[in-house]
Amino acid sequence: MDGLVVRYGRPPAPPAVDGLSFRAAAGEVLCILGPNGAGKTSTVECLEGYRRPAAGRVRVLGLDPVADHRRLVPRIGVMLQRGGVYPMLGPRRALHLFASYYEQPEDPDRLLEVVGLTEVAATPWRHLSGGEQARLSLALALVGRPEVVCLDEPTAGVDPEGRIGVRQVIARLRDRGVCVLLTTHELGEAEKLADRVIILHRGRAAAEGTPAELAAVAGGAAEVTFGAPGGLDVAAMSAAVGAPVVEEAPGRYRAAANGSPTFTAVLAGWLAERDATLTDLRVGRSLEEAYLEVVGAEAAAPTPVGAGAAPGRRRARR
């Protein structure tokens, strides 16, 4: 994708996507991360051929998603942000129907097992829980053995157990060499799912890299966070490790240090003398901090339902 621009209103209304460029390779999971209204869905819908870009060049598997639509659709799998399934159909019927559209489909019944819907195989879509609906949408995106999969908010409204299932399916796709492109506004999901993350803000790529790279780049000053029993003498600890340490929250400490082997050894030694257990040591910043720095504090505040810029987001997913 090169220089993608998507507009819903005429200028001077700002474009929903403003000059976005990226590439994704086979066997890669690329995540577009951003707050509501950042242009994620608009971007994905250009890849799927639903939207004609105002400017820029989009190619999926070397094909133009709009002009070569017929040749492209057998090779891609799509999961919309909401809906997309006949409300009367249960997972088994829906999967068998979609399987019939493709030349070499997956076995629908096996796929039902993979996404854990065997027990509700005959339950109509409208009676499924949000997580079950999401897993069925995911299965429908996969039944045609796609080479490229576009998933718009695949874990929105999915319970923690369901999220693990979705992550496992995505990891298996990557291992099979499928190119997975997904969007999310949840940092934790991006961090767990993606090989590479693009932080999209107001239609522009504000940052790009692996979750670790993003955290490191945005981190600036190095720091180490760790857990230890609460109430330790931070002044003494600071003197011992040679860097200022603060207790951010009971049992959570933060040191302005670079996490060198020496630092870690000294810290562990100091704690050992006090018979204090060291837990969850982390060097560098988390993706969350990088994200907030890039996108700003506005993203941290919950956005009201319906505030998204893209159409088709009038109703929130249950």
Add this chain to the structure above:
Amino acid sequence: MRAFAAQVGTETYMTLRRGETLLLTVGIPVVFLVFFSTVHVGLTHAGTDASFFVPGVLALAVMSTAMVSLGIATGFERGYGVLKRLGSTPLGRSRLLGAKITTILLVEVVQAAVLVPVGYALGWQPGGHGSAGAAAGQALAVAMLATAAFGGLGLLLAGVLRAEVNLAAANGLYLVLLLLGGMIVPLYRLPGALADVAKALPAAALSQGLHAALGTGAAVPLASWITLVAWAVLAPVAATLTFRWE
């Protein structure tokens, strides 16, 4: 071909599984046919009840399936994002549309299979001196044209209106066309001006065509053919031009 067959199977399954659709497409026509043919409410000339109401109710059956059932279902499929999702599968719009048309025709066969025996049981005797084959052929041609016209109207509403508004609009239009369509109330009962308006509508053209072919045994009036052909072309074209898939 596999995709087409599966789509027809699914569409038919959904149509026949929806209680409200069955009520509309089979229940109401059967009730109307039995009620008006046995209780003489004075709408028709005495002694002609079943011969009038069988073609009238068959016309109603075509309208309810092609316009109301198809339109409402398609409107909700649009609202639920089903049409959008199908847009990124290899099914394609032409096969989807073909499956929907095939499903309508299958449901119409089911309707006829229920209504015709009931009509015979109520004393319906197709009139006229022409061959039964010619009458049936005319009736089929009229029904096909009407299916295209009403299907176009149903999709015209479904492609523009929000699903819930479309539901109300399709039912409202059904009621208006039922009253003005010469299906239950003969057109000669309507005041002159209203009857003139009614004759330009596809419902009256359909019922007059079926009354001629299946009731009196006369040839279908030229005016009915012209009206039906016009609606059968204009309504689908208008639907194609305005239909929004999302």
